[in-house]
Amino acid sequence: MTGPLDGIKIVDLTSMISGPVATMLLADQGAEVIKVEPKNGDIVRHVGFGDKGLTGTFLTVNRGKKSINLDLKSESGKEVLKKIIITADCFIQNFRPGAIERMGFGEEEVRKIKEDIVYVSISGFGEEGPYSKKRVYDPVIQALSGLASIQSDRETGRPRMVRTIVPDKVTALTAAQAITAALLAKERKGIGQHVRLSMLDSMINFLWPEGLVHLTFNREEKFSPDKKLSQDLVYETKDNYITVGAVADSEWEGLCISLDKEEWISDERFDTPTKRVVNAPERFHETQKVLRNKSAEEWLKIFDLHDVPCAPVLERSALLEHEQIIVNEIIEEYNHPTSGIIRQARPAAKFSKTEAKIQSPAPLLGEHKREILLDIGMSEKEISEL
Numbered sequence: 001m002t003g004p005l006d007g008i009k010i011v012d013l014t015s016m017i018s019g020p021v022a023t024m025l026l027a028d029q030g031a032e033v034i035k036v037e038p039k040n041g042d043i044v045r046h047v048g049f050g051d052k053g054l055t056g057t058f059l060t061v062n063r064g065k066k067s068i069n070l071d072l073k074s075e076s077g078k079e080v081l082k083k084i085i086i087t088a089d090c091f092i093q094n095f096r097p098g099a100i101e102r103m104g105f106g107e108e109e110v111r112k113i114k115e116d117i118v119y120v121s122i123s124g125f126g127e128e129g130p131y132s133k134k135r136v137y138d139p140v141i142q143a144l145s146g147l148a149s150i151q152s153d154r155e156t157g158r159p160r161m162v163r164t165i166v167p168d169k170v171t172a173l174t175a176a177q178a179i180t181a182a183l184l185a186k187e188r189k190g191i192g193q194h195v196r197l198s199m200l201d202s203m204i205n206f207l208w209p210e211g212l213v214h215l216t217f218n219r220e221e222k223f224s225p226d227k228k229l230s231q232d233l234v235y236e237t238k239d240n241y242i243t244v245g246a247v248a249d250s251e252w253e254g255l256c257i258s259l260d261k262e263e264w265i266s267d268e269r270f271d272t273p274t275k276r277v278v279n280a281p282e283r284f285h286e287t288q289k290v291l292r293n294k295s296a297e298e299w300l301k302i303f304d305l306h307d308v309p310c311a312p313v314l315e316r317s318a319l320l321e322h323e324q325i326i327v328n329e330i331i332e333e334y335n336h337p338t339s340g341i342i343r344q345a346r347p348a349a350k351f352s353k354t355e356a357k358i359q360s361p362a363p364l365l366g367e368h369k370r371e372i373l374l375d376i377g378m379s380e381k382e383i384s385e386l
Contacts, residue, residue, distance in 0.1 A: 003030020004354035008183060010034065010090040011081075012065065013105075015042045017138075017165060018199060019094040019122050020061040021172030026179065027064030028347040029356045034084055034372060035065040038072070041365040053365050054339050063344070064359035066368035072103055076386055081105070083376040085113045089186070090179060094122035097132050107194050116192035118182040122175055126198045136199065141167035145203040150211045154232075154281070171202040234313055235288055240296035241313035244287075244303055247273060254306035258299075259290045336361045 008031040012023045020035075020042070027033040035042075041053055042062070048055035068084075070077040085091060091110055093100050100106055100121070107119045121127070124136025131144075139161055142148045147166065148159040178195050186192055204212065233243045246252040249272075256264045264270050264286075269279045276283055291299060296312055303310040319325055329346070336342045339361075347356040373383050 001353065001355040003028070003356050003359070004351055005180075005183075006030035006354070008032065008090070009088045010092060010179075011036060011084055011088045013091075013093040013095075013100075014122065015094065016044060017057075017061060017168040018171040018175065019092060020044070021169055022122075022175035022179065023065065023092060024061050024063060025172070025176040025347070027359055029351075030354070030359070033065040034088070034368075035062060035067045035363065036072075036081060036084070037067060037069040037365060039069055041069060045365065050339065052338050054336075054362060059336070059339065059342060059362045060344055062362040065363055066372060067363035067366055068369045068372045069366040072105075078104060080373065080376075080378075080386070082113050083378070084372065085110060085117070087376060088114065088117060089183060090118040090120065092120035092122070092175075092179070096135070097121075097123055097127040111192070114192075116186060116190065118179065118186055118192050118195065120175065120179055120182075120195045121197075122171060123196070123198045125200050127196065131200075138165040138168045138199075141199045141203050144200060146207060146212060147203065150207070166206075167199050167203045170206045171197065171199045174202040174205070233284070235291045237291050237296040237299055238294055242291070242296045242299060242310060243313055244291075244299070244308060244310040246276070246308060249273070251308055252276065254308045255287075255303070258302045258306045258308055259287065261286075261290065332358065334358070334361070338364065 005026055008026070010023055010026060010031050010033045012019065012033050012035050014020055014023065015037075023031075023033045023035075042058065044058045044061065045053035045055060048057050050056055050058065068080075070080055072078055072081060091105075091114075093105070095103075101109075107121075110117060110119055123132070124141065125131035125134065125144075134140075139148075142161050143159070145167065148161055151160040151162060152158060153160060174197055175195075178197060182193055182195050208215075233245050235242055235244060244255065246255040252270065252273075253265050256262050268275070270276050270283055294302075300310055300312065314322060320331060325331065330348075331343060332346045333341055333343050342361070344358065346358060349356060370383060373386070378386075
């Protein structure tokens with residue numbers, strides 16, 4: 001089976017994480033992604049563990065793509081890119097605002113080459129405003145979006161970062177969905193358009209339904225969201241850590257019965273979902289006292305008997321051995337031609353008739369240059385001269 005995006009061609013000038021993860025998702029779904037890199041390659045090739053320009057992160061976020069490295073400061077490099085654009089459905093870049101125009105590949109210039117192309121721009125903060133020209137990395141967006149505040153230490157109030165690059169990857173997911181929507185509009189209505197998104201906008205959208213929900217109403221809330229919401233539901237048992245939670249009344253009842261604390265069911269602090277949120281710190285501390293009395297395995301069995309949401313808190317290496325993860329077959333292994341056995345997560349969404357899969361390994365720098373140049377009609381002589 002071919003993927004759902006089979007026949008779609010994407011010219012990808014992005015680097016780092018947000019853009020490459022977006023186009024990796026589209027490549028998994030069958031799109032042909034031409035990764036256009038500078039002469040020395042995407043910086044992610046050289047950051048982290050790995051060799052031959054293939055670090056662990058690069059291997060994942062650029063799998064399924066074809067690589068060509070071009071000097072876009074030279075006229076010959078620009079001419080090659082223009083010929084590739086002619087054959088493409090989508091052009092995506094994540095340079096700082098203004099940079100792509102100075103390179104000669106802003107939307108106006110690209111539309112002269114391919115009028116109906118879907119043109120995608122990913123930025124850190126948006127294309128206007130006091131932050132628009134600033135350099136950006138994931139922690140900057142964690143700070144500015146409120147995420148670091150949400151993670152604040154409850155005792156000291158000190159903001160904390162999430163230890164994985166959430167804004168980068170949320171932006172990637174947002175971009176991939178937006179690109180697919182724009183391609184659908186192009187297919188149905190024959191129009192190409194400019195899709196603009198920023199890491200800041202993507203992250204605030206992501207946080208709003210829960211982390212920023214107190215801003216929804218134009219009135220003062222009865223409790224401080226920074227103190228009450230987003231409770232860390234990690235509990236210590238006699239031998240290990242678990243998580244257990246209850247939102248619905250039936251779940252709360254099951255939790256109370258499991259803990260042998262049935263009096264909490266009618267406790268005025270906890271007898272409605274809203275009160276359980278408002279009084280989350282008390283609920284957490286009272287629950288923690290009880291959970292120290294048994295092992296993690298014992299508690300998880302008890303909670304399962306009463307249909308209470310729960311799970312062990314796994315160390316990262318334990319993911320490979322957990323029964324549910326094994327049954328899901330989410331982690332795949334394959335043999336990379338230069339890096340040996342590679343382990344990666346397969347595409348999360350399964351399609352019944354148009355299979356999404358890891359199409360091919362991440363490319364070596366410029367690995368597909370000759371193939372790409374032949375595909376756009378260049379002769380062997382022209383390739384040699386180039």
